[in-house]
Amino acid sequence: MSSQHTIATRIAQLRQIIAQHDYNYYALDAPTVPDSEYDRLFAELRELEQQHPELITNDSPTQRVSGQASAAFTQVEHQVPMLSLGNAFAEEQVLEFALRAEQALGADQSHNDLFSPAVTVEYCCEPKLDGLAVSISYEQGVLVRAATRGDGQTGEDITANVRTIRNVPLKLQGEGWPEFLEVRGEVYMPKVGFEALNQRALAAGQKPFANPRNAAAGSLRQLDSKITASRPLEFCCYGSSTEGLADRHSSTLQRLQGWGIMISPEMQVVESIQGCLAYYADIGQRRAQLPYDIDGVVFKVDALEQQRTLGFRAREPRWALAYKFAAQEEITELLDVEFQVGRTGAVTPVARLKPVHVGGVMVANATLHNMDEVARLGVMIGDSVIVRRAGDVIPQITQVVLERRPSDARPVQTPSHCPVCGSQVERTQLVRRSKNKQVVSDGAVWRCMGRLSCQAQLQQALIHFVARRAMDIDGLGEKIIEQLVTTKLVASPADLYRLSYEQVLELDGFADLSARNLLSAIAGSKRPRLARLIFALGIPDVGEETAKVLARALGSLQRVQQAYPETLLWLPEIGAEVAHEIASFFADSHNQAVLAQLAELDVHAVDEGQPDVEFQACTTFAGFIEQFQITGVASTNAQRLAEHFKTLEALFAADWLDLSSIARMSKNTAQAVQDFIKQEGQRQRVLQLEQQLIDFGMHWTCQREQVQAAPLAGQTWVLTGGLEELTREQAKARLELLGAKVAGSVSAKTNCVVAGSSAGSKLTRAQELGIAVLDEAEFIAKLAELENQ
Ligand code: IVH
Numbered sequence: 001m002s003s004q005h006t007i008a009t010r011i012a013q014l015r016q017i018i019a020q021h022d023y024n025y026y027a028l029d030a031p032t033v034p035d036s037e038y039d040r041l042f043a044e045l046r047e048l049e050q051q052h053p054e055l056i057t058n059d060s061p062t063q064r065v066s067g068q069a070s071a072a073f074t075q076v077e078h079q080v081p082m083l084s085l086g087n088a089f090a091e092e093q094v095l096e097f098a099l100r101a102e103q104a105l106g107a108d109q110s111h112n113d114l115f116s117p118a119v120t121v122e123y124c125c126e127p128k129l130d131g132l133a134v135s136i137s138y139e140q141g142v143l144v145r146a147a148t149r150g151d152g153q154t155g156e157d158i159t160a161n162v163r164t165i166r167n168v169p170l171k172l173q174g175e176g177w178p179e180f181l182e183v184r185g186e187v188y189m190p191k192v193g194f195e196a197l198n199q200r201a202l203a204a205g206q207k208p209f210a211n212p213r214n215a216a217a218g219s220l221r222q223l224d225s226k227i228t229a230s231r232p233l234e235f236c237c238y239g240s241s242t243e244g245l246a247d248r249h250s251s252t253l254q255r256l257q258g259w260g261i262m263i264s265p266e267m268q269v270v271e272s273i274q275g276c277l278a279y280y281a282d283i284g285q286r287r288a289q290l291p292y293d294i295d296g297v298v299f300k301v302d303a304l305e306q307q308r309t310l311g312f313r314a315r316e317p318r319w320a321l322a323y324k325f326a327a328q329e330e331i332t333e334l335l336d337v338e339f340q341v342g343r344t345g346a347v348t349p350v351a352r353l354k355p356v357h358v359g360g361v362m363v364a365n366a367t368l369h370n371m372d373e374v375a376r377l378g379v380m381i382g383d384s385v386i387v388r389r390a391g392d393v394i395p396q397i398t399q400v401v402l403e404r405r406p407s408d409a410r411p412v413q414t415p416s417h418c419p420v421c422g423s424q425v426e427r428t429q430l431v432r433r434s435k436n437k438q439v440v441s442d443g444a445v446w447r448c449m450g451r452l453s454c455q456a457q458l459q460q461a462l463i464h465f466v467a468r469r470a471m472d473i474d475g476l477g478e479k480i481i482e483q484l485v486t487t488k489l490v491a492s493p494a495d496l497y498r499l500s501y502e503q504v505l506e507l508d509g510f511a512d513l514s515a516r517n518l519l520s521a522i523a524g525s526k527r528p529r530l531a532r533l534i535f536a537l538g539i540p541d542v543g544e545e546t547a548k549v550l551a552r553a554l555g556s557l558q559r560v561q562q563a564y565p566e567t568l569l570w571l572p573e574i575g576a577e578v579a580h581e582i583a584s585f586f587a588d589s590h591n592q593a594v595l596a597q598l599a600e601l602d603v604h605a606v607d608e609g610q611p612d613v614e615f616q617a618c619t620t621f622a623g624f625i626e627q628f629q630i631t632g633v634a635s636t637n638a639q640r641l642a643e644h645f646k647t648l649e650a651l652f653a654a655d656w657l658d659l660s661s662i663a664r665m666s667k668n669t670a671q672a673v674q675d676f677i678k679q680e681g682q683r684q685r686v687l688q689l690e691q692q693l694i695d696f697g698m699h700w701t702c703q704r705e706q707v708q709a710a711p712l713a714g715q716t717w718v719l720t721g722g723l724e725e726l727t728r729e730q731a732k733a734r735l736e737l738l739g740a741k742v743a744g745s746v747s748a749k750t751n752c753v754v755a756g757s758s759a760g761s762k763l764t765r766a767q768e769l770g771i772a773v774l775d776e777a778e779f780i781a782k783l784a785e786l787e788n789q
Contacts, residue, residue: 026167131188193232296324343460423450470536494597530605632669710739721759
């Protein structure tokens with residue numbers, strides 16, 4: 001056997017294996033090998049093909065994406081026209097369809113009793129996928145053409161695009177396929193892929209798609225198939241125009257499945273039209289859980305002989321019917337846009353609609369999210385809009401019907417003043433900034449600047465403040481809070497602690513006992529844990545998790561209040577946007593007053609303490625320099641500057657000679673550094689920041705001093721087994737702050753081993769070598785002792 005021959009055999013074998021894995025993965029949703037194995041096979045095939053380009057064939061899985069974008073789609077004549085389906089919207093229409101079909105099939109034409117029909121008619125039930133009809137042709141088992149439905153007679157050639165759909169076989173599997181085979185089915189985008197695609201579009205500042213169907217259509221109509229290849233499309237076959245494959249529709253589909261073509265796993269054959277109705281009800285219930293959108297179900301007379309007898313009426317088969325679900329989308333009129341004020345003052349537009357039935361529910365309001373969304377939709381008051389309901393989700397406006405825009409349509413205007421309190425409304429730009437990249441602005445919120453003087457904000461702020469996961473004050477429901485706000489008894493969270501027994505008794509629904517209970521619940525909330533207190537404040541973007549990070553890292557409310565945004569950036573999970581929100585929350589005089597009042601009223605966190613050692617140890621001089629955002633100074637150059645100068649004073653004292661002598665740093669960068677350190681304003685700011693790091697025990701030089709004078713300087717410790725009270729990282733950080741080195745294995749040089757639960761070989765080795773061993777409790781006691789020295 002020639003080596004060329006062996007290579008050709010291996011290539012054929014790899015293609016076959018990969019096609020089988022593609023089928024298992026995409027069509028059956030049941031992969032049999034891990035991705036790594038698949039990738040390995042794919043890489044092997046690609047490499048062999050690169051070495052032997054003469055062996056590349058069009059049906060190879062490496063050839064899904066064609067290199068060339070086309071200028072236009074060419075027309076394709078359908079050999080057998082692609083027809084459409086008759087629709088039913090009510091059970092009655094389904095029964096009529098069955099009666100007509102069964103009468104036509106029955107010998108006795110006078111027979112019209114559906115429950116004891118003259119002939120048996122079995123139906124094949126399938127979901128009606130909401131995508132685009134496509135025809136795919138195979139010659140000698142190889143995909144040669146794919147076309148859109150078009151007008152049913154002529155469609156467009158979308159072969160290059162359909163080839164990129166991963167569950168469409170480029171070559172049929174198995175055997176017995178006819179020389180020419182045409183399959184028909186729906187190309188659609190699964191819900192998950194659709195969400196991800198829209199997220200990506202939004203992040204890139206592009207217009208998202210209104211629904212999965214539009215996304216599938218847009219993806220399939222790309223002239224550059226590379227774009228189609230990047231879209232999560234799938235194909236599901238619901239029929240074939242090739243005759244003689246089987247004697248039933250369902251067995252035709254099964255046969256196609258055997259050749260690697262995806263068919264619906266929901267397909268089901270039932271014995272009567274009653275079975276069809278049950279199928280409709282069942283799928284209807286599971287609709288939201290299906291991974292793709294469907295707009296109904298399709299019933300097809302299963303026996304092909306019976307289909308032939310029934311034939312067609314105009315452009316619709318008499319043997320099939322689509323039973324559609326109530327529309328999820330409707331057209332209606334946008335009567336007005338009102339603005340609501342949320343807890344953080346965000347002023348959000350809400351659409352008031354001319355009431356319309358959407359999927360069986362009356363819809364009169366829809367969310368518009370924010371003004372960016374209004375701009376994206378280009379919606380004006382008076383417009384006809386498409387309203388969409390998906391499951392339990394709040395109805396949304398997905399599109400404006402521009403053709404119907406009336407001449408008196410009015411633009412939606414952001415109010416300049418808060419609709420609730422009349423304060424100024426300001427635009428806050430949301431800034432997203434990754435560590436050393438440029439500021440990327442994305443989106444904006446409009447905020448009422450009234451803060452707690454705005455009743456809407458105050459009310460929402462109080463609801464949040466007393467919530468179970470925040471201050472956990474029992475008995476303060478929304479209705480009571482509303483009363484407290486409207487009667488002006490409470491104008492800030494601090495005022496809750498000033499409520500008197502007499503005042504509470506005045507409120508609706510309170511008597512002696514309930515009043516006393518409420519007051520004791522309020523008083524009982526005065527000693528929250530720090531994380532809860534921070535969360536309760538309702539700082540925009542600070543949820544429970546971020547509150548915990550702030551509490552653990554900084555240890556006191558005062559430090560959280562004082563922290564500069566740059567300091568906060570050192571904390572895990574806190575980015576520029578959140579850091580900015582936190583700092584501006586505490587910079588606000590209203591908020592400062594409330595915090596001062598809370599302190600006066602003796603509301604204090606129980607667990608205030610020192611900043612977390614792990615956090616204290618996280619700063620480096622290089623990282624600090626990086627934060628200055630000097631042009632050309634990202635991590636590498638920051639490192640060079642840090643190593644060269646070692647301290648901020650030295651860096652500030654640098655002259656051009658010093659700077660330009662730093663190895664591998666460009667003159668332009670040196671110049672940028674020089675310009676930066678010469679500016680008095682920048683220097684002051686940087687010095688302030690450094691001072692804060694020193695105050696918080698986070699400064700790199702004080703760490704070094706601490707370490708030199710540290711009680712465990714020069715020692716090597718080993719941690720083994722599981723620790724309960726501390727994480728490994730905390731234990732390691734605390735040891736390092738005390739000057740110890742933490743090693744991974746026990747040797748004669750080890751000074752001490754900390755053995756947690758189920759410690760193994762390292763403990764044994766320590767005992768053999770006679771090294772000191774501490775259990776977790778002893779270790780924690782030791783740490784405390786050394787840290788307090
Ligand atoms: S059968 C002659 N089966 O619905 C019968 N169509 O309204 C041709 N569709 O153009 C269609 N799921 O795009 C059939 N299981 C299914 C379907 C289905 C979706 C679409 C298809 C067709 C349209 C007809």
